Amino acid sequence: MPHAGRTRLKRLAVGGVLAGCLVGAGAVSLAAVGQVAQRVTQKGRAFAPGAVALNAGEKVEIVNDDGELVHHAYLDHPDFNFDIGEQAPGSRSVVAFPTKGSFTVLCGIHPKMKLAVTVK
Ligand SMILES: [Cu+2]
DSSP states (O other): OHHHHHHHHHHHHHHHHHHHHHHHHHOSSSSOTTSEEEEEEEETTEEESSEEEEOTTOEEEEEEOSTTOOBOEEEEOSSOEEEOOOBOTTOEEEEEOOSOEEEEEEESSOTTOEEEEEEO
């Protein structure tokens, strides 16, 4: 029954979206759903702040504010990973952290750059 299978998948997808909204509405943060919970800059070959704490599902904006340096933030963890690619000076990327845990975001160009992210 291919048709019934498709309908079921659609219902699951809608349920996931609704659950996401409920989690956002219950958060203590004043940030509305879809807004950025934290801003992290990259300047002087360092993330600032060097550590952030989030609730699951919140987003971090990662800004390259480092003159003429290119950065490349990524996270490689069995539970959650992302790679925003090379980031030109002045550019911004937003990353959502849906998974609880302790993570370290690194820069593919500057190995000493580390951003600790705790997701509760
Ligand atoms: Cu870098």
